[in-house]
Amino acid sequence: MFSMLMHIGDIAYSTGYLIKWELYMQVLNEMKIGTNLPIVLNQGNHERDFPHSGAGSNLYPGSHDSGGECGRCTSLRFPSPTNLTYDESGYYSVIHGSSTIIMLNSETKMDSTSPQYQFLEDTLQKVDRNRTPWVIVCSHRPMYYVYYKGGNIDPTFQVIEDLLFTYNVNIFIGAHVHNTFLSYPVYQGLNNDNGIYHMGVGNGGAQLDVVGNSSNTPSWVSFQHYYYNNYYY
Numbered sequence: 001m002f003s004m005l006m007h008i009g010d011i012a013y014s015t016g017y018l019i020k021w022e023l024y025m026q027v028l029n030e031m032k033i034g035t036n037l038p039i040v041l042n043q044g045n046h047e048r049d050f051p052h053s054g055a056g057s058n059l060y061p062g063s064h065d066s067g068g069e070c071g072r073c074t075s076l077r078f079p080s081p082t083n084l085t086y087d088e089s090g091y092y093s094v095i096h097g098s099s100t101i102i103m104l105n106s107e108t109k110m111d112s113t114s115p116q117y118q119f120l121e122d123t124l125q126k127v128d129r130n131r132t133p134w135v136i137v138c139s140h141r142p143m144y145y146v147y148y149k150g151g152n153i154d155p156t157f158q159v160i161e162d163l164l165f166t167y168n169v170n171i172f173i174g175a176h177v178h179n180t181f182l183s184y185p186v187y188q189g190l191n192n193d194n195g196i197y198h199m200g201v202g203n204g205g206a207q208l209d210v211v212g213n214s215s216n217t218p219s220w221v222s223f224q225h226y227y228y229n230n231y232y233y
Contacts, residue, residue, distance in 0.1 A: 004096055005033055008175040008201055009044025009106070009140025011074065025077065039078070043090045043104040044140035044176060047074045049107055055115075056090050057107045059156070085194035091116050093123045100127050100133040106141035106176070110151025111159050120160060124167035135169045142174025144198040146181045146224045147209050150216035153189055161188065164196055175202040178209045186220040203227065 014020035033039055048056055049063035053070040057063075071090065082092040090105030102123055109117040120137075127135055143157040164172065167189050180203040187195035202209070203226060211217075211224040 002037065004041040006101070006138065006173070007039060007041035007203060008138050008173055010046045010138055011041060011044070012087065013046055013069050013206065014067070014069070014073065015046055015065065016069055018073070021073055021077070038096075040094055040096075040101065040103060041074075041078060042138055042140055043071055043074050043105060043107065045107055047071055048090065048105070054088065055108060056088055056105065059107055059109055089116070089119075091119055095132055098132055099136055100132040102135070102137045103138065104139040106139045106157065106174075110157065117160065117163070121163055124163065124169070127167070129168075134171075135167070136171045136173065137164060137169050138173045140174070141176045142198065142200055142202075143172055144183055144186065144220070145174065145177040145200055146179060146211045146217070147177060148212055150212040151218035151221055161196075166195075168194075169196050171197045171199060172198045173201060175200065178202045178206055179211050179224065181211070181224040182222045183220045183224050189218075189220065191220055 012021045012024035027035055045060065045063060045065040047066055047069060049065040050057060050068055050070045051061055051062055051064065060217045080092055081094060082089070088107060091103060093100060095100045101121065104110065104120065105116060108116060124131050139157060141157060142154065143161065144151065144153055177200060179200060181200040182190050184196040185193055185195035185197055208226045211226050217224065
């Protein structure tokens with residue numbers, strides 16, 4: 001039995017067409033998600049990105065991917081558990097069972113001088129590993145991902161890798177790239193027993209992204225697939 005649903009961004013894919021939000025919320029209501037089953041989520045480019053729309057979308061200033069929603073449709077339907085709404089920040093943390101779950105906003109800056117980086121560092125410092133031995137970090141855009149050329153590491157998000165490694169984060173979950181993969185423990189592009197497991201869960205969205213083959217798959221990839229299937233790791 002599942003105890004919570006985690007949605008890693010690109011939620012309704014409405015991109016400004018509000019009827020898609022209504023249809024999506026109808027499905028959630030029919031499945032009792034948000035009532036009988038709690039849901040936590042973070043926003044992706046199709047919820048937040050739009051030019052001149054504030055600090056919640058300053059990493060890709062030329063993107064129109066939200067169709068003008070600018071995070072408002074998300075924040076009104078799924079109130080943030082912090083004093084900042086999704087359209088203002090989009091990052092927060094929750095404790096669920098034996099896990100601390102940190103939801104990041106991949107559409108706003110997370111370099112070492114950014115408020116989001118400071119939030120992440122402060123949150124990791126305060127984790128009580130006796131209470132929550134598992135620490136999971138989620139971001140719509142991934143740090144590690146696979147595609148037809150093999151595997152790649154996005155330097156935009158690798159800026160937090162040292163921080164995650166220092167505080168022994170167990171799992172990093174990303175989406176955005178439309179396939180699924182699981183890594184071995186990895187750090188700075190190399191297999192490392194003390195590293196972080198990376199998961200890609202983007203195979204529930206739009207057109208799928210082909211993965212590579214055995215000749216170009218990096219050693220840190222444990223599993224990869226690009227079909228619309230359900231996988232339970």
